[in-house]
Amino acid sequence: MELEExxxxxxxFLRRCxxxxxxxxxxxxxxxVLEEEISKWESYRDFTKHAVSEVENGDLDDWLASGEx
Numbered sequence: 001m002e003l004e005e006x007x008x009x010x011x012x013f014l015r016r017c018x019x020x021x022x023x024x025x026x027x028x029x030x031x032x033v034l035e036e037e038i039s040k041w042e043s044y045r046d047f048t049k050h051a052v053s054e055v056e057n058g059d060l061d062d063w064l065a066s067g068e069x
Contacts, residue, residue: 007055007061007064010060010064011052014048018049021044022045025038025042028041
């Protein structure tokens with residue numbers, strides 16, 4: 001698999017994780033879950049958004065290319 005394909009695959013997975021986290025936060029708010037629990041999900045979402053940008057702009061290409069000859 002080419003580096004660009006790896007980058008897109010990982011970025012797409014992470015974008016889906018962000019969507020899941022946002023939906024989970026919404027469900028938790030609707031159920032009245034404590035803000036302490038919700039803040040953990042917000043941190044996860046924010047970290048994952050940052051990871052998406054790092055993958056998309058090539059900051060993690062060395063990591064994605066590991067194992068290539």
